[in-house]
Structure formats: structure tokens, C-alpha cells
Amino acid sequence: MPEAVETVFASVVKRNPGEPEFHQAVREVLESIGPALARHPEYAHARIIERICEPERQVIFRVPWEDDHGRVRVNRGFRVEFNSALGPFKGGADFDPKGRSDRKEERRARLDDYVRHVPHAVAVSGRTVWEVPCDLALPCATQNEIGGAEAAALVAGGCVAVVEGANMPTTPEAVRILGRAGARFAPGKAANAGGVAVSALEMQQNASRDSWTFAQSEQRLRETMRDIHARCWATGEEYGLPGDYVAGANINGFRRVAEAMLAHGLV
Known part of the structure; x- marks a missing residue:
């Protein structure tokens, strides 16, 4: 990274x-945007990076839950909202306390039942799923699992x-290895943008008091994801x-985001 970015x-x-x-x-993004900062x-003059890295606001809320002994517990949750230059904040909160009630887990199907009912599904034990030979890998769970x-x-x-x-x-x-x-x-941020995109489509339907069919929503989502791919590819080439x-x-x-922030001024 350039010295100023470091x-x-x-x-x-x-x-x-x-x-x-x-x-x-933060580092993963800063290591990539050097060419844009140079251009x-x-x-840099508007201190866009410094402003992006500082949240606009933070919301603190309580999270009541029941442990395995039937006792109600209360934890504190945080929703950190960084930037609304392009639109409303999106996202949620994950909560995974130790000693939580197993009632939810008891209602889930067992892994072997899932494997039995889903074609081509295979249960992996004694090694990680990433050791299974494959053409395409889709990590869809937690951070830093690969x-x-x-x-x-x-x-x-x-x-x-x-x-x-x-x-x-x-x-x-x-x-880097890949x-x-x-x-x-x-x-x-590109490949997993479908969820946020669908939320935007739902907001559009609510604002217009309209209701789309599944096929309509699916078509709009496909168009959005194709556009994201095209933008990523074209920007890389540029x-x-x-x-x-x-x-x-x-x-x-x-x-x-930077251009929107410049347009908004010091907010």
C-alpha cells in the first residue's frame, strides 16, 4: 500500500x-484501491478513506435469550452502520452465545437426514470439506473458513x-494461493450481493405498492448480478x-461511494 494509505x-x-x-x-480493500487513489x-484531499472507515452511527440493543436450564439471559448487541451515501443501511446481526438453548437445534433436521434426502449431498468426517476434490467451491458460512x-x-x-x-x-x-x-x-462483496439486491427489490415493491411474481423478481436479480459481474470485469481491465x-x-x-460522498459534501 502507498505510505499515505498505510x-x-x-x-x-x-x-x-x-x-x-x-x-x-479494511486492509483487503485498501490494498486494492491504490490505482484509483493515484488517478x-x-x-485524498476530501479524506474519503478516513471518512469511510468511521461509521456514521452505531445502534446498541438488548438480546434476550434462554439457556439450556431455562434461565433468561440478556446480552448487548451492536449494529454498526458505516455509510449511507448510496442508500439506506442494510444488514443484520448474528448472535451465538455459549450455553444457548438447544430447542432450535432440536427442530433442525439431522445431517444424515439431509444427506439422505438431497441428491449428490455427501457427509464429510475426519477432514474438512475443502479437502474433497471439486471444480467449484462455495464458502457460505463464517469468516476465514478457507x-x-x-x-x-x-x-x-x-x-x-x-x-x-x-x-x-x-x-x-x-x-494469494488461489x-x-x-x-x-x-x-x-460482489458474488454475495444477491441478498442485498433482493432487499432493494422488496423496498421498490413496497414503495410502489406493487407485488411481483417470483419470475419477475428472479429476472431482476439475474440482471443485477450480471451487471455486477460486468462492472467488476470492466473495472479490472480499466x-x-x-x-x-x-x-x-x-x-x-x-x-x-467516493463520488457520492463528494457530491453530498461534508456529511
Whole structure:
């Protein structure tokens, strides 16, 4: 990263101690947008990066839940809302306390039942699912579930593409290993944008007091995802990084937000 960007990242770490996942997400973006910053010095003058890395607001709320002994407990939750330059905040909160009630888990189908009823599903034990030979890998659970070892196993198993279906499930080391092996990598901010896109479509229907058929919504979603792919590809080529979906997604997304923030002024 350029020295000026490294300074910004150091300040982010200092202002947000004990948040390694946040630091990782910030660094991953900052490492990609150097070409855009070099082409647009007005972003640095307006301190766009510093403003993007500081949330607009934070909401604190209570989370009541019941443990395995029937006792009601209360935890504190946080919703951190970073930027509304392009529209309303989207997203939710995950809560996974120790000692939580197993009632929800008891209502879920057992893994073997799932495997028995879903064609081609296979239960994996004694190793990670990423060690199973495949053409395409879709990490759709938690952050950093594919690290260097898992990426190497995927490459050895013949995987040609990893498409994220969760928030940051692939570590930077894993992304580099996949890249060196020639495997395509689609970052979650682009490949996993369908959920947010559908929420926007629902808001559009509510605002117009309209109700679309499933086919209509599916068609709009397909158009949105194709447009996202085209933007990522075109941006990568524009900045001399053809086929780099990470750079394409980060630079395109950053430019859209930066331009909106410049238009809004100091807000």
C-alpha cells in the first residue's frame, strides 16, 4: 500500500483495537484501491478513506435469550452502520452465545437426514470439506473458513474457482494461493450481493405498492448480478488488472461511494 494509505490503516487499527476481522476487511480493500487513489487525488484531499472507515452511527440493543436450564439471559448487541451515501443501511446481526438453548437445534433436521434426502449431498468426517476434490467451491458460512491450507487442498483437488457466499470466508493468504494457481476468485462483496439486491427489490415493491411474481423478481436479480459481474470485469481491465475480480469489485465499489460522498459534501 502507498505510505499515505498505510498511515490511514494504522490509525484505523489504533482507533479500533481488538477487532481483527475489521482490520482484515479494511486492509483487503485498501490494498486494492491504490490505482484509483493515484488517478483521483481529490479523494485524498476530501479524506474519503478516513471518512469511510468511521461509521456514521452505531445502534446498541438488548438480546434476550434462554439457556439450556431455562434461565433468561440478556446480552448487548451492536449494529454498526458505516455509510449511507448510496442508500439506506442494510444488514443484520448474528448472535451465538455459549450455553444457548438447544430447542432450535432440536427442530433442525439431522445431517444424515439431509444427506439422505438431497441428491449428490455427501457427509464429510475426519477432514474438512475443502479437502474433497471439486471444480467449484462455495464458502457460505463464517469468516476465514478457507485459509492457506484449505486453499492449497482445493488447488490440489482441481478446484478452478472459489465464489464467496458469505462475508470474508477466505483469508488473504488463501486468495494469494488461489491466484498463483490460476483459480478464479469471486469476492463476497460482489458474488454475495444477491441478498442485498433482493432487499432493494422488496423496498421498490413496497414503495410502489406493487407485488411481483417470483419470475419477475428472479429476472431482476439475474440482471443485477450480471451487471455486477460486468462492472467488476470492466473495472479490472480499466486499471490494468484483467480478470482480477477483487480489484474490480473493490475499486468499482469504492469509486461509486467516493463520488457520492463528494457530491453530498461534508456529511
